[in-house]
Each structure stands twice: as structure tokens, then as C-alpha cells.
Amino acid sequence: MAKRFIVGIDLGGTNLKIALLDLKYRIRHKEVLNTQRFTKKEVLISAIIDSVDKILKDNNLSRKSLLGVGLGLPGPIDYEKGIVHFFPNIPGWKEVKLKYILERKLRLPVFVDNDAKVMALAEYKLGAAKGSTNAICITLGTGVGGGVIINGRLYRGLSNAAGEIGHLPINEKGPRCNCGGRACLESYIGNNRILKEARKIFGHVITLEKLSYLASKGNHKAKAIWLKVAERLSVTLVGVVNLLNPDCIVIGGGVAGVGKVLFDNIKKIILTRAMGVQAGHVKVFKARLGNNAGLIGAAIMVKEEKGQ
Numbered sequence: 636m637a638k639r640f641i642v643g644i645d646l647g648g649t650n651l652k653i654a655l656l657d658l659k660y661r662i663r664h665k666e667v668l669n670t671q672r673f674t675k676k677e678v679l680i681s682a683i684i685d686s687v688d689k690i691l692k693d694n695n696l697s698r699k700s701l702l703g704v705g706l707g708l709p710g711p712i713d714y715e716k717g718i719v720h721f722f723p724n725i726p727g728w729k730e731v732k733l734k735y736i737l738e739r740k741l742r743l744p745v746f747v748d749n750d751a752k753v754m755a756l757a758e759y760k761l762g763a764a765k766g767s768t769n770a771i772c773i774t775l776g777t778g779v780g781g782g783v784i785i786n787g788r789l790y791r792g793l794s795n796a797a798g799e800i801g802h803l804p805i806n807e808k809g810p811r812c813n814c815g816g817r818a819c820l821e822s823y824i825g826n827n828r829i830l831k832e833a834r835k836i837f838g839h840v841i842t843l844e845k846l847s848y849l850a851s852k853g854n855h856k857a858k859a860i861w862l863k864v865a866e867r868l869s870v871t872l873v874g875v876v877n878l879l880n881p882d883c884i885v886i887g888g889g890v891a892g893v894g895k896v897l898f899d900n901i902k903k904i905i906l907t908r909a910m911g912v913q914a915g916h917v918k919v920f921k922a923r924l925g926n927n928a929g930l931i932g933a934a935i936m937v938k939e940e941k942g943q
């Protein structure tokens with residue numbers, strides 16, 4: 636039977652998304668489960684297996700129609716060995732051979748990688764970075780993730796751990812980060828830090844959505860907070876632009892939804908602070924694939940691995 640479909644899975648700290656995609660990466664069926672329901676590692680793995688079975692059954696498909704299963708996962712992953720090193724926001728996972736476990740149970744080819752990397756693949760193949768050769772993709776959220784495309788391929792590094800833009804230090808001294816380092820970009824522009832600063836400035840708890848809304852309406856306090864985020868992110872990007880000379884930078888994730896205040900300032904700072912030749916050519920785009928980027932990227936990974 637022709638293999639016409641791929642199952643893409645996007646695991647986050649809040650949601651577990653499972654989708655059936657065709658070979659053109661169109662989503663044919665999608666389910667969203669609450670990750671926090673699955674408190675134990677074994678239960679979460681069973682839920683992944685059950686959801687693959689369910690999506691096949693609901694669509695009247697057999698395993699033979701699947702090219703494979705791809706997973707984008709929220710933490711450092713050894714893509715080649717199929718190992719989850721750990722998840723910063725889901726307890727109980729340490730050096731888990733997830734690819735092996737799932738392949739044995741599902742009897743299908745399984746591929747796993749970091750969520751920001753599969754999102755970078757998706758934006759590069761079908762989204763904002765389509766047509767570029769050297770692209771930097773960043774996802775802003777509780778964590779700050781990244782994926783680097785060099786010469787049209789995802790750059791993985793020696794231990795498949797490259798691309799951790801959120802863990803580039805931006806100061807000599809600074810807060811301890813959960814990666815073990817200090818003064819990482821993520822500690823300064825991760826959602827938690829933004830919310831903490833907003834609470835201090837406004838004198839009460841405020842959501843990111845409200846903060847974005849206020850900035851779009853011209854509120855000076857809110858605009859100042861986003862300007863600070865843009866400045867901190869740009870300091871890192873100036874270094875990345877000088878080092879790698881990319882043709883585009885794609886920024887996605889919840890915080891990127893703030894739009895103009897963030898993007899205009901990032902573009903301005905890169906233009907004024909990066910070296911002339913590099914800065915003159917780089918474009919800064921908002922990610923285009925939104926919530927489905929992880930699912931699409933996971934499917935792209937499967938198709939590329941199977942050489943289709």
C-alpha cells in the first residue's frame with residue numbers, strides 16, 4: 636500500500652498535539668490533549684501511542700499507509716540516537732530512549748527532535764524563511780528556542796545540540812539559568828521574566844496578552860517593557876548576524892504576537908549595531924505557520940529522513 640500520510644506530534648508543557656498530515660504537509664486531522672493530565676512519563680508515552688492508534692482508526696487507515704511518526708519535543712534531544720536528555724518543564728524525563736520505545740510499540744519508523752528545530756524546518760520549507768538559504772529561527776515563550784539553517788540544511792552540531800539561541804549569555808554576570816549557565820538570553824526575555832517586570836512596573840499581575848494589547852494602544856509603560864525585550868533580543872541577534880551572516884531571521888512564539896513594537900525595534904537595532912555588510916542584507920520576519928509549525932516540522936523531518 637502506498638505510504639500517503641505522516642503522523643506529526645507536538646509536545647508542549649501545556650498541550651500534546653497530534654495530527655495526520657498528507658505528503659504535502661496538509662493537516663487532515665488534528666487532536667489536542669492536555670499534557671498535564673499525564674503526570675508520569677509512562678502514562679504520557681502510552682497516551683502518545685494510543686493517540687497514534689486512534690488517529691489511524693478515526694481515519695480508517697492502517698499502519699501501512701504511514702511513512703512514519705515525527706515528534707517535536709520541548710527540551711534537548713539527541714536526534715540521531717533518539718534520546719530525550721530531559722524536559723525543563725515536564726518532570727520525570729531523563730535520558731529516555733523515546734525513539735526506540737515508540738518504534739517497538741508502534742511498529743513504525745519514529746523520529747524525534749527538539750521543538751524549536753522542527754519549527755525552524757517548517758518555517759524554512761513552507762513558512763516565512765521559504766526561499767532563503769541561511770536562516771535563523773527563534774521561538775519566544777517560557778523558553779527561548781532556536782534553529783539554524785545553514786546552506787539549506789538544519790545545522791545540528793556535534794551532539795545534535797546546536798541552535799540554543801536562548802542560552803547565549805548576554806552579560807558577564809546574571810541570574811542562574813536552568814541550563815546550568817548564567818545570564819542566558821532566556822533569563823531576560825522568557826515569559827516569566829517579562830511578567831515579573833510587568834508586575835513591578837504596573838503594580839499588579841498582568842497577562843502577556845494584556846501587555847501586548849496595551850502596547851498596541853500606545854501605553855508608555857507597556858511599550859517600554861517590549862522595547863527592553865527587543866533590545867535584549869537584538870543584542871544577541873547582532874552577534875548572530877555578525878557571526879553567521881544569515882539572509883533572514885524568523886521570530887515566532889506567543890511573545891512574537893506583540894508585533895510592531897517588537898519587530899520595528901529589532902530591525903532598527905540590528906541595522907545600527909551589526910556590521911554593515913551583514914546588517915544590510917538580513918531580513919526580519921514574523922513566523923508564518925503559527926500553532927501548526929511544530930506539527931508540520933515534525934512531518935517534514937519524517938519525510939526528509941525517509942528520503943521522500
Ligand SMILES: [Zn+2]
Binds near residue numbers: 813814817819821
Ligand atoms: Zn541557559
